[in-house]
Amino acid sequence: MKTNAAVLEAFNTPWRVVELDLDAPGEGEVLLEFIASGLCHSDESIRKGLFGSARLPMIGGHEGSGIVRAVGKNVRGIKEGDHVVCSFRPSCGHCDYCNAGKSYLCNESANSLIGCLPGGHFRFHKDGVDYGANSMLGTFSQFAVVSEISCLVVDKDIPLETLAILGCAVPTGWGAAVNAAQVRPGDIVVVIGAGGVGLNACQGAAHAGAAQIIVVDPVASKLEAAPIFGATGGFTSTDEAKDYVKSLRQGGADHVILSAGVGGLAEAGIAMLRKGGVLTVAALGDPAKYRLDLALSPLVMGNISIRGSxxxxxxxxTDLYKLLDLYRAGRLKLDELVSQTYTLNEINTGFDDLLSGRNLRGVILHGTH
Ligand SMILES: [Zn+2]
Ligand SMILES: [Zn+2]
Structure with a gap:
C-alpha cells in the first residue's frame, strides 16, 4: 500500500512529505493507521545530524497513537480495530531488562536510530531504497508497519488525539520525577526546561508530594503555563534561580531534573543541589556541547548523585495504564499539554514553533488536511 510520511533524506534539510510504499505486516508486526503524533525535540536533533548513528533516509516521529488495521502472523493480544499507544522504547518482554521490570532498557531498542524492525526488516520503501523509521515507529507516517513489542493496546474511552504524547513526553517527564528521582513528600525540586518533558516532570513531582517545584525556562509563556502542572515558582535562567534555590531549607534543592539538552545546564543544575541532592538527566542534546565538565571532589564531599533516565x-x-487511570481521575493533565495541532504538511511549522517556544507540545493530526 501507499502512505504519506514526513521523511529526512539528508541532515539539516527540512522534513519532506513524500509518498512511500509500505509492506504488509510480517510475523509479529501490525499495520497501524497513526491518528496523532507528538513533535519532540529528539526528532529535531536527528534532523540536525546530532545523533551520528542515525541512518537515513528516515521517517520521523517516535510518539504516537493509532488504530490497528491489520495484524501479521503470530501476533498475540493485538487485533484489528484496537487502539494503541506506541512507545519509543519497545518492550519485548523476554530480554534480561524486560524480565527485570526495566523495559526502558529493552535490548530490542538497539536499532532505534537505524529504523528497522526486529529481524532487520525495513517495511517502508521508495524507488528501491529502504526507509527506516525513527524508534522503529515513524509516527510522522499516516500508516506504518511496526512491531507488536512497540504497541500498547488501550481502551477506547480516551481519544487517540489525547494519547499520542504518552509515547514519549509524558512518561519521560513524569517518570524522571517519580521513578528515577523518586521525589519524596516535602522535597524541593527544580525542573530545568518547561517543554513537553519538563512540564510532566512538574506533574510527577507534584504527585510525589514536592513542597516546591521551581521551573527554569527562558520562555515567558511556558513559565506562565507551568503552575497548571504543579510548578510553584519560575525563573528565566539558572543564574536567576540559583540564589533563590540556595537560600531555601538545607541550602538547595533535593532534586534537579534536567529536561533541556543545552550545554552548561547540568553544571548549573548541580550547583543548585543541597548536600545529598540528585541531578536526574532526562534530556538528549548535542553530544558535542551537552557535556559535563566539573571537579569531582565536591560531588564526593557533598554526596551528590547524577543519573540518567x-x-x-x-x-x-504497567506504568502507561497507571497514567491513564490518573488522567481518567482528573489527576494527570494531558489535554492542557497540547497547545497546538498541525497537519502533516505543516510539520516544519510545528518544529519552528517548538524551537521558538510557541507551543508546549505540538501534535500532528494525520486526519486533518
Ligand atoms: Zn521524544
Ligand atoms: Zn526487552
Missing part, C-alpha cells in the same frame, strides 16, 4: 525509567507496560 530513559523514558522516565518507566516500565511502560
Amino acid at each position: 530513559a523514558l522516565g525509567t518507566s516500565h511502560i507496560r
Whole structure:
C-alpha cells in the first residue's frame, strides 16, 4: 500500500512529505493507521545530524497513537480495530531488562536510530531504497508497519488525539520525577526546561508530594503555563534561580531534573543541589556541547548523585495504564499539554514553533488536511 510520511533524506534539510510504499505486516508486526503524533525535540536533533548513528533516509516521529488495521502472523493480544499507544522504547518482554521490570532498557531498542524492525526488516520503501523509521515507529507516517513489542493496546474511552504524547513526553517527564528521582513528600525540586518533558516532570513531582517545584525556562509563556502542572515558582535562567534555590531549607534543592539538552545546564543544575541532592538527566542534546565538565571532589564531599533516565525509567507496560487511570481521575493533565495541532504538511511549522517556544507540545493530526 501507499502512505504519506514526513521523511529526512539528508541532515539539516527540512522534513519532506513524500509518498512511500509500505509492506504488509510480517510475523509479529501490525499495520497501524497513526491518528496523532507528538513533535519532540529528539526528532529535531536527528534532523540536525546530532545523533551520528542515525541512518537515513528516515521517517520521523517516535510518539504516537493509532488504530490497528491489520495484524501479521503470530501476533498475540493485538487485533484489528484496537487502539494503541506506541512507545519509543519497545518492550519485548523476554530480554534480561524486560524480565527485570526495566523495559526502558529493552535490548530490542538497539536499532532505534537505524529504523528497522526486529529481524532487520525495513517495511517502508521508495524507488528501491529502504526507509527506516525513527524508534522503529515513524509516527510522522499516516500508516506504518511496526512491531507488536512497540504497541500498547488501550481502551477506547480516551481519544487517540489525547494519547499520542504518552509515547514519549509524558512518561519521560513524569517518570524522571517519580521513578528515577523518586521525589519524596516535602522535597524541593527544580525542573530545568518547561517543554513537553519538563512540564510532566512538574506533574510527577507534584504527585510525589514536592513542597516546591521551581521551573527554569527562558520562555515567558511556558513559565506562565507551568503552575497548571504543579510548578510553584519560575525563573528565566539558572543564574536567576540559583540564589533563590540556595537560600531555601538545607541550602538547595533535593532534586534537579534536567529536561533541556543545552550545554552548561547540568553544571548549573548541580550547583543548585543541597548536600545529598540528585541531578536526574532526562534530556538528549548535542553530544558535542551537552557535556559535563566539573571537579569531582565536591560531588564526593557533598554526596551528590547524577543519573540518567530513559523514558522516565518507566516500565511502560504497567506504568502507561497507571497514567491513564490518573488522567481518567482528573489527576494527570494531558489535554492542557497540547497547545497546538498541525497537519502533516505543516510539520516544519510545528518544529519552528517548538524551537521558538510557541507551543508546549505540538501534535500532528494525520486526519486533518
Ligand atoms: Zn521524544
Ligand atoms: Zn526487552
